[in-house]
Amino acid sequence: MNDSEKLIALSESYARLKAEINKVIVGQEDVVDQVLIAMYSGGHVLLVGVPGLAKTLLVNTIASALGVHFNRIQFTPDLMPSDIIGSEILDESRNFRFIPGPLFTNIVLADEINRTPPKTQSALLEAMQERKVTTAGKTYDLNHPFFVLATQNPIEQEGTYPLPEAQLDRFMFNIWVDYPSFEDEVTIVKSTTSGIRVEVSPIVSGEEIIEYQALIRRMPVADNVLEYAVNLVAKTRSKAPQAVDITKKYITWGAGPRASQYLILGAKCHAALHGKFSPDIEDVKAVALPILRHRLVRNYKAEADGYSMDQIITSLM
Numbered sequence: 001m002n003d004s005e006k007l008i009a010l011s012e013s014y015a016r017l018k019a020e021i022n023k024v025i026v027g028q029e030d031v032v033d034q035v036l037i038a039m040y041s042g043g044h045v046l047l048v049g050v051p052g053l054a055k056t057l058l059v060n061t062i063a064s065a066l067g068v069h070f071n072r073i074q075f076t077p078d079l080m081p082s083d084i085i086g087s088e089i090l091d092e093s094r095n096f097r098f099i100p101g102p103l104f105t106n107i108v109l110a111d112e113i114n115r116t117p118p119k120t121q122s123a124l125l126e127a128m129q130e131r132k133v134t135t136a137g138k139t140y141d142l143n144h145p146f147f148v149l150a151t152q153n154p155i156e157q158e159g160t161y162p163l164p165e166a167q168l169d170r171f172m173f174n175i176w177v178d179y180p181s182f183e184d185e186v187t188i189v190k191s192t193t194s195g196i197r198v199e200v201s202p203i204v205s206g207e208e209i210i211e212y213q214a215l216i217r218r219m220p221v222a223d224n225v226l227e228y229a230v231n232l233v234a235k236t237r238s239k240a241p242q243a244v245d246i247t248k249k250y251i252t253w254g255a256g257p258r259a260s261q262y263l264i265l266g267a268k269c270h271a272a273l274h275g276k277f278s279p280d281i282e283d284v285k286a287v288a289l290p291i292l293r294h295r296l297v298r299n300y301k302a303e304a305d306g307y308s309m310d311q312i313i314t315s316l317m
Helices: 003-021 029-041 055-066 081-085 118-130 182-192 206-218 223-234 245-250 257-273 281-292 300-304 309-316
Strands: 044-048 070-074 086-090 096-100 107-111 132-135 138-141 147-152 171-176 251-253
Touching (some): 003 055, 029 044, 029 147, 029 206, 029 257, 029 281, 044 055, 081 118, 086 132, 096 138, 171 281, 223 257, 245 300, 257 281
Parallel strands (some): 044 171, 107 147
Antiparallel strands (some): 086 096, 132 138
16 A cells, blocks of 8 residues: 555544544534644644543543553642652562553543642653653653643642643643533533443554554655745744744744644644645644644733734734
8 A cells, every 4th residue: 555545544544533532522623633633643732721621531532542552640749750650669589670650551641730740740751752761770662652641721720830841842732622612512411411321432553543653754745835834933933034023022932943843744644634645834824823822932012912822823824
């Protein structure tokens, strides 16, 4: 099977995967799309939304539909790095033996990631970037594929620790999970109060995900699309030659080169999942908001003038 045939197979399996997820998840089309794009691109996701919007259920459902191993870690103020990485114990033979922690899986749900101190948050950094962890001077490879899906509550700030910029940059997407529409909420209430359980069947295996990730990286990209993505990121930097008035007025810090890489990877994946063999500028625009919104820092003027991050990014596009 050549790459063109594999891309067709990918878009077909994506359609089946979404249909399976929609058995459980009502609405939230954009959220499901963006999570799957990040997974097929090999990226991590930060889901931001108020409690009760089925963020944990979404991750559970996607893990079931992907047919991969899944662990949930509830982040708390007393969580230690060894609680997620694992630790060495002295066995009966008086030899040290490593006991892997919950990070040794395919999908990790880091629930309320901002509730744990920076020391434990930073333990995730190596895992997210290198797909390996180091403890007691030894390095251990994590499973493949490996995704971190973290959730964060934007309204409750008491007892939380803001995520450092270096860690935020490791997330490919920052996805806002909004309230459902009236019609969707009626459907949700009806289905969740009836006592009927819906079983989700695995559609895609871990091996297929790894193959599709490699396939997406092999997709060709036209120079004008590449230049558009890099230029868009450069426009977010107030001291860059490409900076425009809105950047100079409202942005303190712009996005780094990782944003350009993710824009192209995300555009490739968006194109592949929608039956295209190469991404265009519209594919870059389709993934720009969740990729850029957590990489820019607004100043007080933007807040005073009522400019949201999404409005600024949209005007830059």
